[in-house]
Amino acid sequence: MQCATHPDVETNLRCGKCGTAICPRCMVVTPVGARCRRCARISSLPTYQVSLSYYLKAAATALGTAIVGGVTWWVLATFLPYYFGLLLGVAVGYGMGELVSLAVNRKRGTWLAVIAGTGVVLSYLVNILSPGAFPHSLFPTMTDLAGVILGAVIAVNRLR
Numbered sequence: 001m002q003c004a005t006h007p008d009v010e011t012n013l014r015c016g017k018c019g020t021a022i023c024p025r026c027m028v029v030t031p032v033g034a035r036c037r038r039c040a041r042i043s044s045l046p047t048y049q050v051s052l053s054y055y056l057k058a059a060a061t062a063l064g065t066a067i068v069g070g071v072t073w074w075v076l077a078t079f080l081p082y083y084f085g086l087l088l089g090v091a092v093g094y095g096m097g098e099l100v101s102l103a104v105n106r107k108r109g110t111w112l113a114v115i116a117g118t119g120v121v122l123s124y125l126v127n128i129l130s131p132g133a134f135p136h137s138l139f140p141t142m143t144d145l146a147g148v149i150l151g152a153v154i155a156v157n158r159l160r
Contacts, residue, residue, distance in 0.1 A: 004036070015039055047108050054104045058112050061103035062119030065096050070126025077127065082143055089147020090154060093120045097158025108159055116155035124148045 003009040003023035011023045016033035028040035043049075069092040076088060100116045101107075124144065 047106070050104070050107050050109045050112060054107055055111060055115070057103045058100050058115045061100050062096060062115050063122070065099050066119045066122040067126055069095060069120075069123040071130065073123065073127040074130040085144035086147040086150070089120070089124070089144065089149075089151040091151075092123050092147075093151025093154035094158075096120050096123065096151070097155035100155070101158055110160070113156040113159040116159050117152040120148060120152040120155050123151075 001011060001021045003011050003026065004020045005026045006023050009023040009025070011021055013022050013024070013027060013034060014020065015022055015036040017035055017039040020036045020038075022034065022036050026037060027034045028037055028042065029035075030040055073088050073092060077085060080088075096119045097116050100112065100119065104112060124147075127144075
């Protein structure tokens with residue numbers, strides 16, 4: 001008997017559902033036995049099936065969160081010592097990841113993670129471009145940048 005997909009391969013295997021002849025290369029092992037690719041219906045998890053509307057929701061949520069988070073960061077940074085920039089960046093990253101995740105119904109994916117990470121960076125840009133917020137020394141900038149990096153890592157890990 002010849003494989004239905006590869007006619008040059010001889011086989012004794014058959015799909016457990018439809019009975020089509022299959023070779024070991026096109027066989028899919030399932031919990032109920034060997035199946036052909038058509039009967040196995042290989043697909044990704046629904047959590048990772050993200051459509052364009054989810055990407056648009058994620059981008060809109062990230063933009064809104066970046067603006068609110070950046071302004072909040074700017075206001076709090078005027079009253080708190082410079083080393084709180086690290087904690088503020090982490091807080092913005094966690095909030096960004098959580099809000100984007102909620103907006104897309106807990107979907108996950110590489111591009112959703114990129115959107116959330118970019119939102120954290122955009123939030124920092126809103127912070128430093130606010131009136132009178134440009135840092136005057138190198139050390140506060142380094143703590144802020146460390147906060148942005150940690151915040152972006154946290155946001156990305158919430159959606160990966």
